[in-house]
Amino acid sequence: GAFAMALKVKMAEEKYPNLATVAYTDRHTVSVSSKSGKLEELLEFLHAVVTNVEFDAKLFEVQKQAWLHDLERNATKAQWVAKRVGKVRRFAGHPYAEIPTLQSIQTITIADCTAFWQKYINANSAYLALSGKVDLATAKTLTDEKLAKWSPKPLYKGQMPGVEYP
Numbered sequence: 810g811a812f813a814m815a816l817k818v819k820m821a822e823e824k825y826p827n828l829a830t831v832a833y834t835d836r837h838t839v840s841v842s843s844k845s846g847k848l849e850e851l852l853e854f855l856h857a858v859v860t861n862v863e864f865d866a867k868l869f870e871v872q873k874q875a876w877l878h879d880l881e882r883n884a885t886k887a888q889w890v891a892k893r894v895g896k897v898r899r900f901a902g903h904p905y906a907e908i909p910t911l912q913s914i915q916t917i918t919i920a921d922c923t924a925f926w927q928k929y930i931n932a933n934s935a936y937l938a939l940s941g942k943v944d945l946a947t948a949k950t951l952t953d954e955k956l957a958k959w960s961p962k963p964l965y966k967g968q969m970p971g972v973e974y975p
Contacts (some may be wrong), residue, residue, distance in 0.1 A: 827963060842876065848939075848943065848947070848951055849951050849955070852951050852952060852954075852955035852956060854958050855955075855956070856955050856958070856959060858932055859935070859959060860958070861961055862923050862926045862927055863923075864919045864922050864923065866919065869919050869922070873914060873915075873917065876909060876914045877911060877914050877915065880909065880910070880911055880914065881911070893908050896908060909941055919947045926961075931959075931960070931962035931963045932956075932960060933961040933962060933963075934960075935959075937952060937956075
């Protein structure tokens with residue numbers, strides 16, 4: 810999931826360099842800021858990001874190599890290793906416990922990213938937050954118009970495990 814979102818960011822960063830995304834199986838965040846007066850353009854862009862499940866093959870390979878490099882570079886850093894171990898222990902039995910490894914990144918395919926996107930990225934787990942000088946009536950109208958074709962899908966039914974701290 811994180812790989813698919815990172816790839817989407819790479820594909821979109823030329824148009825919106827302040828785009829940030831995070832994907833989990835039960836929710837996702839796409840956040841972007843833009844200059845005032847660009848709400849319609851921004852909503853069109855967000856619609857394209859969340860509904861387009863195509864991934865660029867060249868960027869896919871570039872992102873894959875970058876992740877492999879980061880994994881190799883950080884593998885001996887105690888703080889990084891501790892954070893990964895903590896995540897696995899805290900979320901045992903839940904998809905949040907999954908951490909990328911050299912093997913998992915080497916074997917990931919565009920089909921994997923597409924399947925994740927089609928299964929988990931949907932209107933049912935999305936929300937939109939606007940701030941700044943935005944007219945509420947205009948924002949509602951544009952949001953309904955630009956995002957109306959984003960079809961809801963069933964939500965992931967997994968449950969967050971209870972977390973026990975020492």
